[in-house]
Each structure stands twice: as C-alpha cells, then as structure tokens.
Amino acid sequence: MTVPSPAESYLLDFHGRLAGVTAHWFATAPVQREGETFPSTYSLLEAVVPRDAGPRVVLDLACGDGHLLELLAKREQPGLSLLGLDMSEHELAAAQARLKGAATLHQGRAQTLPFAEASIDVVLSHLALMLMDDVETVLAELRRVLKPGGTVSVVVGGDMVRGDAVERFAGLLRPLLLAETQPWLPLGDPRVRSVEGLKGLFHEGFEDVAIQDLIVQGDGEPRSVWDSLRTTYDADRLSPAARASLEASFLQAVEPLRRSDGTVSCRWGMRQLTATSSRVSR
Template identity: 90%
Template sequence: MPSLSPSESYLLDFHARLAGVTARWFATAPVQRKGEVFPSTYSLLEAVVPGDAQPRVVLDLACGDGHLLELLAKREQPGLSLLGLDMSEHELAAARARLKGAATLHLGRAQALPFADASVDVVLSHLALMLMDDVETVLTELRRVLKPGGTVSVVIGGDLVRGDAVEVFAGLLKPLLAAEARPWLPLGDPRVRSAEGLKVLFQDGFLDVAIQDLSVQGDGEPRSVWDSLRTTYDADRLSPPARASLEATFLQAVEPQRRADGTVSCRWGMRQLTATSRRP
C-alpha cells in the first residue's frame, strides 16, 4: 500500500490491538429502523443482497473480521461470490480464520480497489465509510467497480441519541479531548456524518439514494457499557490518565440511570444509506 496518512496509521494501530472489536459490540446488538426491530446492523446489510440464484458478486468494503461475509456465506446461496477488502492485516487474519475460504479477501485501500471495472453487483460497508480519507475518490472507485444498476449500502455513524449513557459519555469526553496536549486527529470526511452531506456526496453517479436513521441498542450494566464506549476511537486516543478519569466519572454519572434490572440505556445513533449505480 502507498504511504499512509496519520489517521490511517492510527486506524491500523487500533485494529492491530483490537481486531474484531466492531463485530464484538454490534453483531448481536438489536437495531430499530422506522419502528421495526432487526437483529443487528450487519443483518440490515445482509438483507440488501437478494436471495435468488442469479450469479452475483458482493464486496464487503472494509470487511474487518468478516462477520458480514459470514452471514452471507451461511446462506450457501448458488451463484453468490463474496469478496472482502480491508487495509488491516490483523482484521483480515481474523476474517480468514472465520470464513475458512468462503470469501476471497484482499489487503488494500478503498481509494484504489483491486477489482475490474463493472465487476461487482453489490457493495456493502459497515461503520467504515465515515473513517475514510478522500471519500470522493472512494466513491469514484465504487462507481467504477459497480455494474450499471448495481447497489451500494453502507451503515455509518449518525446523530447522538439524547438522554442515555452515550450522551453522558460524549459530554464527559469533550473537555478531556480539549485538554489533551496531543493535536486533534480527524477521522474521515465530516460530510459523511450528516444526512445532508451524504446526499451531496452521492448525487453524482447514483440514483434512488435512500438514507434511514437507525437506533442501535447497546444496553447493559454500567461496566459493560463502559467497556464498549472505551473502545471508541475518541476514547482510545486519550492519554491513560485521562481515560482513567473518564471511566470513574462516567460510572459515577450513570449510576442514577440504573433500571430495576441493573442496566442503563445505551443507544447508538447510526444511518443506513442505500443507492443504485447510475446506468450510462
């Protein structure tokens, strides 16, 4: 791969230390979309792929440890060819162990996909597009590799859900980040983090762009919720003393929110964007 940006270098280090962490927290977390509850955000993406026997190539972009590809492989669907790409060799090692040859995996960057023009029917991506440098080049590559009329569907971070543990965490985190001596390291393009920005980015080369809000349930006892929040990129980049301070203040702050069963509410706001590649 070419020389990496500071943000890409950080992401590689993070996923070397915490390979599989995304699936750990979200593979079994129920998600609500338009009042309907689904098993997980991964299952929303899996459902985008039709279940017929038509030959179809599906690419999981930034496939991580291969959980989404495994869901598709378990269909044992005739004609379904699975591809995965990730820039982390550690995540790909986990994916190889999980998939056992059920998908063809590639080490690489989304800005330079190693696939032929018009060779992919469906591109899926889970919690990755909002982290990518030069997102316009990424979208150019998606348009290039997708067949005319092909589908792209991505799950990305969304708006903060008010009134629960994530809002408490975000409020406590902000001053700690501001006080850190290290410079702020932006991840990805901020336009990807808003519905308006997504519409602008996908207005060229795509049709039928649909953006749906998601609410992902991560409820649990305060310590379990903290364990998920501390593996967010922002918390991970805190110095050890700042992270320890955040842990103590967070656990104290959410204690009054405990319900009768000992859990606290933890909701992750996300979005799902689905679009069709424009025919020439």
C-alpha cells in the same frame, strides 16, 4: 505501496490491537429502523443482497473480521461470490480464520480497489465510510467497480440519541479531549456524518438514494457499557490518565440511569444509506 496517512496509521494500530472489536459490540445488538426491530446493523446490510439463484458478486468494503461475509456465506446461496477488502492485516487474519475460504479476501485501500470496472453487483460497508480519507475518491472507485444498476449500502454513524449513557459519555469526554496536549487527529470526512452531506456525496453517479435513521441498542450493566464506549476511537486516543478519569466520572454519572434490572440505556445513532449505481455509461 501508498504510505498510510496519519489517520490511516492510527486506524491500523487500533485494529491491530483490537481486531474484531466492531463485530464484538454490534453483531448481536438489536437495531430499530422505521419502527421495526432487526437483529443487528450487519443483518440490515446482509438483507440488501437478493436471495435469488442468479450469479452475483458482493464486496464487503472494510470487511473487518468477516462477520458480515459470514452471514452471507451461511446462506449457501448458488451463484453468490463473496469478496472482502480491508487495510488491516490483523482484521483479515481474523476474517480468514472465521470464513475458512468462503470469501476471497484482499488487503488494500478503498481509494484504489483491486477490481475490474463494472465487475461487482453489490458493495456493502459497515461503520467504515465515515473514517476514510479522500471519500470522493472512494465513491469514484465504487462507481467504477459497480455494474450499472448495481447496489451500494453502507452503515455509518448518525446523530446522538439523547438522554442515555452515550450522551453522558460524550459530555464527559469533550473537555478531556480539549485538554489533551497531542494535536487532534480527525478521522474521515465530516460530510459522511450528516444527511445533507451524504446526499451531496452520492449525488453524482448514483440513483434512488435512500437514507434511513437507525437506533442501535447497546444496553447493559454500567461496566459493560463503559467497556463498549472505551473502545471508541475518541476514548482510545486519550492519554491513560485522562481515560482513567473518564472511566470514574462515567460510572458515577450513569448510576442515576440504572433500571430495576441493573442495566442502563445505551443507544447508538446510526444511518443506513442505500443507492443504485447509475445505469448511464460512465
């Protein structure tokens, strides 16, 4: 078995402690895309899968606690076969409990997918591609397992939305990260975090690449917003003293942002990339 990299070891520890945290914060957070509002980023990915009755195999890559697979399973759609893969045994245990056999789940890495060549119609992935080591190998694996003309759609992090709680949080976090004594541990490939980088990565073996900006609404009371922000990877890796300092500073900094109902604006910038696997033989 492949020994986890330092980044993978951290992610395994994080999701062992906080299994299901991504769905907890984003499963019901409304999202805007090109002027329209949708129920969540998960629903954007679920909608990529056609609703016709033909046979179709769908893989949720880094499926977490199975929320996206559950949305698809609730269709009770004839011919739809669901697969999930995740590194974390804790996330997979949560997915197993949620799905009750509605999907076939695998523990493994995206760099070595346990699926046959040209066996999958649709690959979906929610807030995971930007965290993965050796992303070019991941994309080579996607090209291998996707059928010619198959679809891949991923949600990844995007640009910061200015003027709200996330910007205040980021500004307060930055000096604390620089002051930490532990060496900084980068997660994933920075190219996945920019439009140009994504275009370059998906240039080979994919067609009809579309990238759309998303704004996810996580508004709430300041304490609730803090609870969502403290479970980001950056804040989680702070020392306890630095995290306590960040909490106090953040709650003070967002007080001027409070609206009449007591909430503050918290918007997450994300992107959705959707592409078609090349129909040319590989």
